[in-house]
Ligand SMILES: Cc1cc2nc3c(=O)[nH]c(=O)nc-3n(C[C@H](O)[C@H](O)[C@H](O)COP(=O)(O)OP(=O)(O)OC[C@H]3O[C@@H](n4cnc5c(N)ncnc54)[C@H](O)[C@@H]3O)c2cc1C
Ligand code: FES
């Protein structure tokens with residue numbers, strides 16, 4: 001590990017002052033950053049611990065919630081209002097990592113965790129994320145875990161977070177603070193697709209701090225869930241995951257739906273087209289399968305991961321059936 | 329400030345690179361906490377910080393400055409083993425023993441989470457106040473601790489006996 005200085009930020013202003021300096025990184029729980037520093041993939045010269053900054057969950061007017069950036073993943077999942085109003089978020093968090101890691105991980109750190117692509121971790125491999133322009137060994141390598149949507153010739157890595165898939169479905173808003181002041185971003189815009197610059201993963205400015213994430217009121221999310229398909233039943237990253245919420249009208253048709261996928265793209269993937277396809281539909285396996293087809297339209301498999309396309313379609317169909325009581 | 333470890337205060341290391349795990353094992357001689365993978369994937373390094381289970385391999389020692397760390401060495405009281413330690417012996421909760429300190433610290437932290445009402449991904453009713461500790465729940469909640477000897481059945485028996493009885497009381 002490259003030597004670095006360590007300081008705890010007492011407040012946001014102090015964090016920003018320190019975060020402005022080149023070579024500085026903010027530290028949440030450290031569960032991703034410390035690992036990447038040990039692997040020499042990240043080499044900051046200064047760490048600013050921001051876990052002492054906002055870590056509460058507050059109600060916003062109108063039925064939403066504001067979650068502080070430093071709130072631990074466990075604290076979010078166990079919060080009564082998250083469990084009852086946004087079960088898909090509680091379930092997504094609980095589907096990730098392990099009890100120990102969820103106790104350490106912060107909300108902001110979870111959002112900014114980096115890909116688990118084995119070539120990104122392997123110093124001997126070419127990776128455009130680590131060294132822009134050198135090439136990507138995953139594209140012709142072992143790419144069973146890699147992206148089927150939104151990838152580019154430069155990068156086929158996936159975003160590994162479970163929590164983020166639920167935040168995308170919920171339509172959360174990220175609160176940021178930087179040298180230029182405070183701003184917000186729709187959560188679905190926070191992460192980028194790789195295009196020619198997979199090393200640039202988000203729209204954050206250098207030194208910008210995530211201060212929180214806001215969940216809009218979404219009353220129909222009481223009918224929501226998260227399903228994760230993986231190689232072993234726990235403590236493994238997703239092959240494919242689905243976060244969904246469905247609002248049914250009096251006549252039983254779909255009034256509105258939210259759908260997002262994990263394990264399939266460089267960013268948490270909100271399936272807007274599939275959501276649109278569901279509106280007005282009478283819940284049925286056929287309608288859900290049609291929405292799943294819409295969600296995966298344009299999916300492009302690599303040598304080892306074509307199975308993800310059908311797996312994602314079946315998982316979407318099964319989750320929507322579960323939420324609406326249709327037998328599938 | 330200081331890091332309190334099993335009740336004794338220590339000053340944090342000068343070099344911020346030192347992990348809590350290396351501080352414990354290499355500098356303080358507390359070798360009960362084990363290093364399996366050093367990357368968060370096995371749970372052998374699990375310790376309690378202010379009563380919460382965490383991974384000491386992914387924690388920089390300076391991060392826990394001002395907090396209280398409990399390791400496997402700090403669990404016995406007046407020379408008597410912690411009830412869970414005793415249960416691991418009774419139920420053959422280990423073979424080589426390498427994962428055991430992490431399993432035991434993890435289970436103690438897990439039990440506190442259950443008392444607080446923290447759900448797990450296999451909890452059917454997220455609104456329930458008190459999760460029922462079925463074997464599925466125990467296995468899911470303990471999935472962050474791998475045992476390469478495969479002593480899982482004994483591990484689950486030991487934890488069930490210690491905490492499911494407690495829950496029933
Ligand atoms: C073995 C293992 C298995 C895992 N399995 C899963 C899984 O199944 N599903 C899953 O979703 N995740 C999984 N994870 C990943 C885990 O969820 C992340 O490591 C964790 O969420 C990161 O949070 P952190 O607070 O520890 O982040 P850190 O490691 O502290 O930071 C991560 C990044 O965020 C930046 N950062 C932190 N806070 C801020 C802020 N306020 N503003 C701006 N930047 C900030 C840091 O600079 C760094 O770049 C796993 C991890 C491990 C080690
Ligand atoms: S040594 Fe810490 S998780 Fe393996």
Ligand code: FES
Pocket residue numbers: 421422423424425426427428474475476477478479
């Ligand atoms: S007893 Fe050997 S690793 Fe668990």
